[in-house]
Amino acid sequence: MGFPVTPFDLQEQIDEKALQANIHFLVENGLDSVFVCAGSGEYQSLDIKEYERVVTVGVATVAGKVPVFAGAGGNIREAVERVQLAEKHGADGLLLLPPYLIIPEQEGLFNYYRTLAQSTSLPVIIYQRDNAIFTLGTLEKLANLPNVIGFKDGLGNFELNIEFVQSLGSRLQWMNGMPLAELTMPAYSALGYLSYSSAISNYIPQVSRTFYTSLLAGDQATVSSIYQEVILPIHRIRQLRKGYAVSLIKAGMNIVGLPVGLEVRTPLVQVEREHYVRLESIIKRSLDLVAIANNG
Template sequence: MRNFERFGRILIPMITPFHSDDQSVDYRTARKVARYLKEHKLCDSIIVAGTTGEFHSLTKEERIRLFAEIKDEIGSELPLIAGVGAVSTKEVIEYVREAERLGYDAVMVVTPYYCKPEQEGIFEHYKMIAQSTQLPVMVYNIPLFTGVNLAPETLAKLSEIENIFAIKDEAGINPLQTTDYILATKGEIPVYSGDDTMVLQVLLQGGVGVVSGGSHVVGDLMRKSIESFLEGDVEAARKTFFSMYELFVAFKGEGRTNPTPLVKAAFELVSDLPTSMPRLPLKPATKSELERLKVVLKKLGKI
């Protein structure tokens, strides 16, 4: 298995704060968010400009500046992974070069979205990206948003590329795909759950951790659950997971597909940092969604 220990078990795709008046990026608060995550020991690594960071809503200039601001704030205190996903291979490589220049520790690349390429195109996409850099590359599979699934056979081919070090898979869509990935790659590529609600199921199949938006709020409990599982105390792991589950359900709000606005609202309630504003077309939490979050967070002792 490729070495994932440098990046740890819990990777947080950090939220991107926006000013409430004009929806511009609030870089000052972004620095504070990164510092909060580090000081409260909520994660092992930070992913900048992932899905929860609303990379899809950022301009190229905004994303690169965000990379720079967070690197300047955190330095080498935690591993930093740059979310460099884009529709075209060419654009991804441009982001990769910026991540290299700024001293990032790895990059995360979501499968190409909207264009719905064939598996051979997906393979060539990752191959060209990986060959363009010495940085470790995390593959990110989220068919719910991209419209394409990275097949286990494709990951097996990618496992021959040395600097592809892990995959983040949205396991809620295909709960057994972790097993398929591990069998296809002979256990070479570590699998992270991309779904908070699936972390124990992924660990049971041989996964190594989670890329967790919810850990902005419950990273301490997520760590407790994972450690209990790895120590063989499945009942303790399950009990801790159950304590978080109501929050994960609350993140879905009133029929939302994208939980980011609710994650941002919950983090604001817990941290008192102004982070709850998403960028349109995403809308902030409604009054009823906010009230439900408050109830759950009080149960957890977070507010």
């Protein structure tokens, strides 16, 4: 699953041409779906008009080649409005993000996600992370809603995930939404999570694809090489500063020549020069590694 960024110019206005380039790049490199206005797209910093514009540009740019999902969450009233705007402008589905700040009881969590799901006819994916942590009973009730089709996990509690998959099975599509999901995908795939959100696909999609196909094929040698040379080194850089989950993507895209710039909206910070140079070296090494793997 591809999660494009929201590019900003030096005045922090949305750069629509750069957004189009980002989305074209994902589609042309074989991503199976595109999710706009989610975490990588700095959902939290977009006002309602910007949200509407990003969804509109995303749908038009993809032009039906793959499904387009839009994120929506936070303040319940604004979230409902965004859900309905996404449907109005042609999104194929929605990723329902956690509520703002509050750590709710399960009843409140159920009511929040049910409200969003019932405000649209589009298929929706439930996102578990941070302050939205489900019990099996709550997820079962949500899975009974006719348009709830998937569950994306960004928490990483494997005991809970096993309980979910074993209890609900094929009633939901199971998606790995952990930060740098390649890092945990071997463990998730063993549980039945067969798709994942790839941040690095924004700049090295060929690496992400080679990693995943090698994982499914049982090619442990290639999986291990990509771990050692690409995934773990990028993961170590991401851990150096809070917010690098977003700003490091833009740095990677800048390195490979995609015109998105490095601007992020506060409270995020840009990637430090030293870390940028380290990422540049990893990206060069990763492309060489994939070329070797794909040439046998």
